[in-house]
Amino acid sequence: MDWSAIFGGSGLEVLLSSAVLLAMPTALAALGETVCERAGVLNLGLEGMMLSGALGAFLGAYYAHSPVVGTLCGVLVGAAMGALMAFLSVTLKTEQVINGIALVLFAQGMTAFLFEKLFGGGKQPTIPGIPDLKIPLLGSIPGVGPVLFDQNALLYASGGVAVAIWLLLMRTRFGLSVRAVGERPEAADAVAVDVARIRWIALLICGAMAGLGGTLLVIGDLNLFQPNITGGRGWVAIALVIFGRWNPLLVFGGVLLFGFTDALQVQVRAVSGGTNTTVPYELFQALPYMVTLLVLVTASVVARYSAQPAALGIPFRKDGGRS
């Protein structure tokens, strides 16, 4: 196979652009998940939040004929799903794992049902997208320019949001509170930190970020919606939070690595392809998962300590500890 077609010149640009596009929706969801897991809430409903956000964005853009309105709708619907998860897991203090899985099932059924009710039987509806924006000068830098500075405008905004989330979690008083309630909620409570409030806000942020991830897929990329359009990206994002040891920067790096190997396997198959390709595409299809698993195991062995928030998945009860 001609590897220079993938790693040389314009081939490399395509590979990296593709990696960024494939990674960003997952990255946004993963960063949102990092926030709520650092606050002690295991949110397995991420896929459902992404999917709901994607449909919300689609419907907003479709009916208002505006990708900006669509983006707002996507984020709001994601946040609403976050609120639902918070009500069940924080206010009612019920089992987080079950809540998360039920949320995904609920979202899968509801989005498919709504889309079918509204558009069933007709031609596939489309929405206006957000155009690509080439940043002057930077966009012309060979190699890096087309990858980072000649992309969809929503992608830049998403990058900005990702940085903001890192700052929020690691460099602010609120971020400190989030990390405190995820590690020792009793101690945080003793110094007048409202554990429930912090966890609610963390879940709202998580839902909004997942909704933005779904929005990016629908408005920034495909300009249409189809049931299960997120294709399991929410589940991958949860795995990548563990991969990144609950550190936003490592999580982001992990998502980029996953996106890169995912783009690589797609490009390998695009380049190798005759109708009777000799490349075993099933093997390349498994590549992103194999690489991620390998790094996860290696990182765990090298680090020698658990980075998991101590109170992850455990509801906080002010009167009687964590039960």
Added chain:
Amino acid sequence: MRRTRLQGPAIWLVVVGLTALLAACGSDNGGGSTSTGAGASTTAKKAVGMALVLPCGSSDPWCNQGYNAARKLASQGVVDLKVTTGAPQDTAGASQVIRQYAQTGKQLVVAYSTWADATNPVATKFRKTNFATFGIKPTSNVALFDEPIYQGAYLAGMIAGAVTKSNVISGAAGQDVPLCHAEMEAFQAGAKRTNPKVKQLTTYVGDWNDAAKSQQAILGQVNRGSDVVLACGGAQATGMAQAIKNKNVTGFGYVSDTSAQAPKNFAGTVIYDPYPYFKKMAEDTKAGKFQPAKLYSFGMPQGGVKLQLNPSYSVAKIPASVKAEVAKVQKQIMDGSFKVPYVASGNG
């Protein structure tokens, strides 16, 4: 008072149950509304009770064709139709939906996917019900129907060979299954007929549902020089529309006409129309001639497949001589004097 730990699961069971109920109501509506069309009260008694089980939403390019064909039959009073959209794609889940229709006494249950594994176990228990699905080896009271879109892909390939400037064309398919493999081979063979220098890139994305990944695969092909693209799979067709629009290259739609998504870029669509299949199955069921292990096959001569050109296409001009050649070959396919080679696997 403390809330019990079962309260959350209980709430969610209710919510999920209600959602499933809503989905079930939605699934019935498609057929329900068609069966109450003009003259339904008089024709319902004569109409064949038909159920259509679709693996995707009815606006998906693939399912849209099956859905509309069945609705057309229902509006004609030929069938009393019930439809399930977005049925589970796994064997056990699909089997449950198929069984449900058999239990309610439907005479004809069409499982609109390669669902032989899900259909056969149900068919052995409901001998009076006629079942049909896509597949290769028919068994028992399960009939099979084919999808010979490779015939239309050959004609699309002839145009692709003529309009390509780079002499590189490409195809993106969900999986390397006989349906898609034959389509890709025929597209290439057609292109070589009008342009012997043409080279084809083919990508099997490995996923039927991920439109974003399919889009990236097609962009990779375009980067490798391809300027004419063909899709095989609903998500591949969906991903293709945006890719060919952004790169301003030519594309051919898959199964259902989606050219409105990129009017200037779609040269045409390889249309698959299951209407003649469903009509014949319903007629056979009514006449008691629905034979076990029957293969329903309707290619281009019988109206099951066609190449539909898009009048708004403007990326390149299709030479008049090529259009005439395509019309000639189409006529030869229709009268049986030319058979498009069917190559369903890498072994030929």
